[in-house]
Amino acid sequence: MTNKSRIGSWLEPYLYPIAVLTVSALLIELVALRLLTRTAIHIPGLERVEIGYRIVSEVGRLAFGAGVVLIVSLIVAAAIDAGVRDRRGTALVLSAFLTVATLAAVGAVGDIALSIATTLAVAAVPIVCAPRGSKRQSLARISPTLFAAAFVVAALPTIAREVVPDLSVPVIGMWQAAEALAIIAGIALVARAPGPLKRNSALLGSAAGILVLASLISQPSTVEILMLWNIGLAGYFHPLIYSAGTACVVYAAHGAWTLGDRSVAIGAALVVAGGIGLHSAIQSAAFLMGVVILADPSVVRTTREWAGQNLLLRASTSKER
């Protein structure tokens, strides 16, 4: 056994637990810190529930810390794993982002270098990470490609103004375009739902879509501001469009999950936790990793899949003997 395959076989089974825990930590942070504590601060009489508020706030901060550690670990592990498996494109994109992020963290390069590297890395994902081949694989590439495009379009005004401050950029139009691309990407995720329409997944997706529609119609401003703060969408379009996007994402994620493909749910959750556009290095890392997983699902294999492959390997080894 070579060193390369030894590292690979040791690391590979950790990818799935790291990915699932990363998603859990980032979603807890999203709900507890970005959503609950910031909403609760506006509630009159907060002092009466201050202990509860502070507990939720601490849970959110702890989840944020865990999310930081886990997303970095996930990117490192996925980059090494991709390198071991000769998925050089995925390894290169993740390594490039990690390198520039590390340099930015220690102050060796400016924040603008990280913003450019992040945007280039996200733009490169559909080109270099997604496997080529069948028509099905081509369809599966549509969603990550559109998500990546949405991120790039949303990030470009920020980068352009940093690089050439006097440049005139149609900012509002680009933000609207990014938002449209993100919603279409969510709808296109249906292509990742395997096989014929699944009843339970369709019901769950419809329920999520109806919930979003009802929220946006009954409390448009509340939902829109939370969308802007948390996932970078300002709510430019009709509520039906966001409802359709949500329904498709939930349908695809649940449908794939029930058939053992966890990558759609993990990838979509990371994309949501990261949000569209440049917010922070950690959110960008989550978005990048989410798009990578959507483009190249082999990055996270479940324990079951890993065990299956391991058994196949053992069977073939024993046959050879």
Next chain:
Amino acid sequence: MIDLDRVDDRSREKAAGRRRFWIVLLVALVAAAGIRAFDVKPAIAQSQTLTAWRSVADPGLDPDNPIWDEVPSEFVQLTAQNVAPPMSSGGTPWVQVAGLHFDDVLYVNLRWFDATADSATDAVGVFSDAVAIQFPAVAATSVPALCMGQADTAVNIWHWRADSQEGVALVPGSGYVDMYPDTDTLHYTAAAAGNPMVSAPAVQNLVAGGFGTLAALDSQVIAGVGSHGETGWSVTMARPFTPPGELQPTFSPGGIMDVAFAVWNGDNDNRNGKKSVSAFIRMAVDDDTFDSVGSVSGSTASRVAITVAFVGIVGVAIIAGLVATRQSDNNDEPDQEVPSG
């Protein structure tokens, strides 16, 4: 017949899978506790950055100073505040913001479209146009940004109001209010009660630590002037770098901090919490100068050159990766089926 070795293998793999979950979870929690305990800032903000350039001449408070047409500005997305009552759509989609500093004074210019100038609140149900800038009370960037503040994190707010700038009309133009002589202010109940809003400056210097905690600071040192035209409002606010007291950020060249904005459209019944607000973006106080011809001296060429070089290097690396991946794809054997069950 059941293959017992296979069943054993699966049970072992399942147990190993669970063990790995617990190991990863434990390591992550220990690391997270360390991050929290030592207050490490592990993330780098990447949001929009408003740069306040050094000005070679005093831009002054005139909001119509042509220099504000030349200074690079940021369009900041706004959306309605509807978390705390009163609430509903603010109706202002964006605000254009630019910053300059001269002689250790920070100037911020804000422009937004509003067809009507609502600057006289002389009747019930009539509301004023206004704009506000919000900084963390202690200059810093926080990731995730604290947005509207948290219970343990105060914010400093500069609040310009069109009606305060206009001044409160003590006697309506149409004549007497009642039989009291106009020299007697007793019938102006707010003034008689000592409501500070009666004589509030055009820009109020406020501090808040959450809903219901908004209070005026003793030192009202924020200067500001607004002007309304065909394209809407233009408002300039200014304050010296060094604050007169606590709970107000200190500005300095090279400093970066969070900043957020809010706009009230009186014609749209906006008042109090009924407004359009932004998320926090970053504000950088830059020592580079901005001259009157509208270019940033000394830095643009080098920024562009560095960016082109950087994009080139990363681009070549990505193309190399693409070529390598294609070769790797071509060499790949067809995927093996994973056994089910």
